[in-house]
Amino acid sequence: MTHKFPLCFEITVRLSIQENSRQSELRKEILQSQQQLIRSLIRLSSKLTFSIRYFYDPNQTPKIKTYLLINQPDEFQTEEIYDQLFSFLKKGKISDFFTLTPQSDFSQFQRLDWVNFIGEVLKYEEFIEPQNYYLPHLFKANEANDMLAVYDVINRLDNRVILEITLQNYQNSHEKQILVNAINQMVAQLDKVNASTTGNKDNFLSVTWELYQKYQQFYCNGDLFQYSIKALAENRGEASLVLNTLIEHATEETTHSKQCKIFIASKDKPGFSGSLQATENVDISTAIEWEGWPKIFGQLLIREAIKPKKGGWAKLSDGSLNLSAISSTPKVLNPAQSQNQPREHDAVLGGSPLAKFSSPPPSRIIDLKPLHRLATSQEISSFFRIAVLRATLDLSFEQPINKLPDQLTIEEMIGKYGNLITEDTYIVGIDQHGNPYVSDFSKIPHRIVAGTTGTGKTNFLNSMIYQFLYASFKANIERQIYIADFKAGIDFYRIARRYSNVNLVTKAEDLATLLVNLWQEYERRLARMIEEDVESLKELREKCHSQEHRIILVIDEAASILNAERKIREEISKYLQELAAKSRVTGIHIFYCSQRPTPDVIPRIISDNMDERVIFKVFPAASQLLLDDDAASELPVEPKGRAIYRGLEPDLKLVATPYVPKSVWNNPFS
Numbered sequence: 001m002t003h004k005f006p007l008c009f010e011i012t013v014r015l016s017i018q019e020n021s022r023q024s025e026l027r028k029e030i031l032q033s034q035q036q037l038i039r040s041l042i043r044l045s046s047k048l049t050f051s052i053r054y055f056y057d058p059n060q061t062p063k064i065k066t067y068l069l070i071n072q073p074d075e076f077q078t079e080e081i082y083d084q085l086f087s088f089l090k091k092g093k094i095s096d097f098f099t100l101t102p103q104s105d106f107s108q109f110q111r112l113d114w115v116n117f118i119g120e121v122l123k124y125e126e127f128i129e130p131q132n133y134y135l136p137h138l139f140k141a142n143e144a145n146d147m148l149a150v151y152d153v154i155n156r157l158d159n160r161v162i163l164e165i166t167l168q169n170y171q172n173s174h175e176k177q178i179l180v181n182a183i184n185q186m187v188a189q190l191d192k193v194n195a196s197t198t199g200n201k202d203n204f205l206s207v208t209w210e211l212y213q214k215y216q217q218f219y220c221n222g223d224l225f226q227y228s229i230k231a232l233a234e235n236r237g238e239a240s241l242v243l244n245t246l247i248e249h250a251t252e253e254t255t256h257s258k259q260c261k262i263f264i265a266s267k268d269k270p271g272f273s274g275s276l277q278a279t280e281n282v283d284i285s286t287a288i289e290w291e292g293w294p295k296i297f298g299q300l301l302i303r304e305a306i307k308p309k310k311g312g313w314a315k316l317s318d319g320s321l322n323l324s325a326i327s328s329t330p331k332v333l334n335p336a337q338s339q340n341q342p343r344e345h346d347a348v349l350g351g352s353p354l355a356k357f358s359s360p361p362p363s364r365i366i367d368l369k370p371l372h373r374l375a376t377s378q379e380i381s382s383f384f385r386i387a388v389l390r391a392t393l394d395l396s397f398e399q400p401i402n403k404l405p406d407q408l409t410i411e412e413m414i415g416k417y418g419n420l421i422t423e424d425t426y427i428v429g430i431d432q433h434g435n436p437y438v439s440d441f442s443k444i445p446h447r448i449v450a451g452t453t454g455t456g457k458t459n460f461l462n463s464m465i466y467q468f469l470y471a472s473f474k475a476n477i478e479r480q481i482y483i484a485d486f487k488a489g490i491d492f493y494r495i496a497r498r499y500s501n502v503n504l505v506t507k508a509e510d511l512a513t514l515l516v517n518l519w520q521e522y523e524r525r526l527a528r529m530i531e532e533d534v535e536s537l538k539e540l541r542e543k544c545h546s547q548e549h550r551i552i553l554v555i556d557e558a559a560s561i562l563n564a565e566r567k568i569r570e571e572i573s574k575y576l577q578e579l580a581a582k583s584r585v586t587g588i589h590i591f592y593c594s595q596r597p598t599p600d601v602i603p604r605i606i607s608d609n610m611d612e613r614v615i616f617k618v619f620p621a622a623s624q625l626l627l628d629d630d631a632a633s634e635l636p637v638e639p640k641g642r643a644i645y646r647g648l649e650p651d652l653k654l655v656a657t658p659y660v661p662k663s664v665w666n667n668p669f670s
């Protein structure tokens with residue numbers, strides 16, 4: 001498989017719980033696994049940028065989806081790093097709790113024209129005068145943040161929001177060296193000020209001194225990250241609410257001061273487009289920043305700006321004499337002089353090879369500025385979190401399938417979620433979290449439905465047919481449904497009698513004829529699409545005002561085909577295979593059902609083309625064949641109508657399908 005950065009994974013929660021593990025222990029374990037995630041990713045490659053994103057859209061189901069995006073500059077992309085990444089995400093500790101499903105595209109993060117405001121969280125910066133202290137406060141992480149409060153708040157919003165937390169290893173070794181020098185010089189100066197101050201100590205001095213000692217301890221060695229903590233929103237208030245809630249839960253209260261500040265930029269403000277682009281490119285952005293950085297102040301040399309109040313350097317405890325302190329006004333360098341240009345000091349030392357080793361060049365206060373955009377993994381870990389819903393944890397302990405309704409009728413379901421049923425979609429059932437699970441014909445053309453007798457297949461097919469008719473009614477179109485049912489079940493007779501566009505065949509030879517007709521319809525549609533140069537039925541309809549709509553073919557007990565006469569059997573098999581492989585684009589969709597899903601009933605070529613599986617209770621071998629998993633064999637016999645769903649993604653879903661009482665066929669839609 002060839003891969004290309006940026007990579008995007010949808011994250012879903014999956015808990016493999018030990019019998020004896022308690023909820024609080026489990027919660028702790030999940031949080032620890034997330035802290036390790038940052039360290040492990042960096043160990044794989046220090047060039048990675050990684051981003052956790054909560055995408056909230058009140059019109060999607062579920063409303064919040066969580067993603068991990070990973071990027072790396074082109075020149076460092078190797079097959080090896082992909083392999084390591086994929087096996088780490090699939091099999092590492094994190095996979096105990098989360099399933100990371102690779103996404104073929106991440107266009108939802110590249111079509112951001114709806115974003116009106118970008119809010120960013122930055123370290124809180126203070127400038128203390130006249131002492132000339134620059135204080136970028138450290139984040140004090142709240143290790144216990146599980147993101148639930150943030151998740152709850154987002155879930156209540158009226159508009160779309162992306163909450164993004166992006167980290168990138170701090171790579172710039174030149175800038176880092178300048179920063180380390182500046183921190184060391186800051187500490188040295190503060191030491192001197194501290195030693196020379198007697199009696200009442202300046203309160204800011206101790207705070208600043210303590211802060212820079214921490215920076216010296218934690219930032220001069222070890223991994224540092226650049227971070228972007230952002231909310232991209234349609235509405236300013238909602239961006240601010242999300243970030244405030246995040247700060248409140250991701251950081252702990254400190255005694256001295258605030259740790260973070262929120263900046264909100266609207267479309268017309270500087271930094272907005274740069275920040276938006278960084279989100280689209282899965283990159284760190286430093287575009288939005290505090291406009292209040294005092295320019296002149298920043299250019300001061302640390303050793304000149306930060307001095308004992310009175311008396312000069314002669315008083316210093318180490319007895320050293322600092323000549324530059326004799327000058328009464330601090331020396332201000334030309335602000336245009338870039339950090340990367342040679343300094344005065346470099347010029348003085350000239351070409352001496354010893355210059356580099358003798359002493360670092362004098363640092364300016366501005367050299368400390370990168371601190372406000374940097375964090376250690378420990379500081380940032382409480383922001384870089386994946387939410388595990390309370391409901392998931394509760395469910396995993398007490399009521400494993402609690403949110404699945406015991407029985408929900410198709411009418412109740414349409415009453416609640418009718419808006420999700422469209423010309424392209426139907427609802428498979430209600431999932432473990434109580435949400436409707438929607439399937440899309442435009443994404444998956446064909447389906448396999450299986451289950452031993454009496455487990456709910458026919459009821460499920462009725463539910464799908466009813467929804468198909470309902471969507472046709474809403475769109476005021478007539479769409480054809482063909483059913484092959486060799487048991488001649490009474491249910492399908494009833495439907496076919498009631499709806500003129502539902503056609504029932506009950507004999508194998510009629511199915512063969514039907515398939516030939518469908519094949520001809522496929523060829524006719526395809527020829528028309530080629531002629532009109534369109535790629536989908538929808539485009540064809542729009543361009544030519546034609547009436548080609550989706551067609552459904554249901555084969556209720558596929559095993560019966562094996563009993564047909566050889567010639568008919570071969571004809572059915574041939575056209576079925578052709579349709580399964582090719583009819584996708586022309587809107588002809590097959591539901592292939594069986595009580596006895598064995599390889600002779602469901603040949604490889606059929607199953608390879610039928611990506612959606614709705615599997616009611618079956619024997620373990622059948623469950624393995626259709627799902628690569630025993631899950632469907634472990635379903636309870638009661639209540640009826642529960643199935644394991646598998647779509648394009650490998651993870652399985654438990655769904656409760658809606659009950660279709662016979663009476664619904666007597667009540668036309670209105």
Ligand SMILES: Nc1ncnc2c1ncn2[C@@H]1O[C@H](COP(=O)(O)OP(=O)(O)OP(=O)(O)O)[C@@H](O)[C@H]1O
Pocket residue numbers: 406407408451452453454455456457458459460595640641642656657658659660
């Ligand atoms: N989702 C559901 N909710 C409640 N009852 C259901 C549900 N699905 C099926 N049942 C009930 O279970 C019984 C068997 O369902 P169904 O006829 O759909 O099974 P089947 O798998 O098609 O069986 P067979 O293969 O023997 O035809 C029916 O009485 C039906 O009403």
